Amino acid sequence: MRWPAEEGQRSDLQRASHPRLLLLEDGVPPPVVRSDELEDWIRLPAAEVDIQARVDGLRRRVEARAHPMPALDDDGVLRLADDWVSLPPVEARLTAALLDRYGAVVSREALGRAGWPTGAPGRNALDVHMLRLRRRLSPLALAIRTVRSRGYLLERLAAADRPVRAHPSNSVGSAGC
């Protein structure tokens, strides 16, 4: 969009949380980029490739905001956006294995090897830990899906079907506890 000619449209887009690229006419001062991180600008005249790069950058920001990737640090803290949970050792290792193949199926055997590098306990232990992990991850809107006889898969829950848990588990950061 042109700017400042189309200031009205800019505000409309901001209200709708839409990304926008301001094309600056020659001679006008640069705008103050609004704080929602979905805005960028470039001064005309500009090369097509530069404009495209700005658009791509904006697009990438939108993606990054919509699908943040969970990160597990070395201390067993799993972070996603502004929230985090602390994971006990076994579950931290299981989560690391699931995160290695985020969004894809991880076999039960692989999880067993990841969770217990020095020999697995009874075969039920894994099932129970997956249950516990499910509950621990639900405040982060992460879900572990079962793929029958294949393994498990970690994915992000859509905003629509997030459970609102009235059961404040311990060690939940930011809006918990």
Next chain:
Amino acid sequence: MRWPAEEGQRSDLQRASHPRLLLLEDGVPPPVVRSDELEDWIRLPAAEVDIQARVDGLRRRVEARAHPMPALDDDGVLRLADDWVSLPPVEARLTAALLDRYGAVVSREALGRAGWPTGAPGRNALDVHMLRLRRRLSPLALAIRTVRSRGYLLERLAAADRPVRAHPSNSVGSAGC
């Protein structure tokens, strides 16, 4: 910084989580902005006002992202926003260690070394001091979270779950006094 001439410096800055503005030489294709949101670029030649606008935009992003961080001065006074508390020596050193890794886990051993540089006392002393530190920090809306079997983590409490303590301890000031 120049780009792509100074690509090495760019990576260094990214590792250090420092913001950076890439000044594109004429003719080179625009870069793919890295995902940490602390990067921007502009093609040379550019008006000084445009470059300044980019820098300001970056600066604003940094401010918006960094939660206001508490500051501990050499006299054991911990300040956050308009409030402050005074900390006794041991707790000041512990707080300094937690602040060094603000928002991340600090191991019990690291805290022991920080709090008692000349040999630690009994192992329970640390627990007790963490308890006392918790109480001292709560008026500042700072919380020390336990990450079981890993260590402790200092973070800011969300406005929602701030306890309203009616326990006016000594040496707690509020912008005046």
Next chain:
DNA sequence: CTGAACGCTTCACAGGCTCGAAACAGCGGC
């Protein structure tokens, strides 16, 4: 079609361990 086998979920429980909290005592400064 029917029933057994299988795969997964969920609960309840016990042992071991970590951490929280209070009470108490020594020390030092004002």
Next chain:
DNA sequence: GCCGCTGTTTCGAGCCTGTGAAGCGTTCAG
């Protein structure tokens, strides 16, 4: 002395983990 800072002891609560067992839907053999 009074009060705050520090360290110790002690007790109890809660967490982590593995095991057994019940429940339920699907798959498969007869």
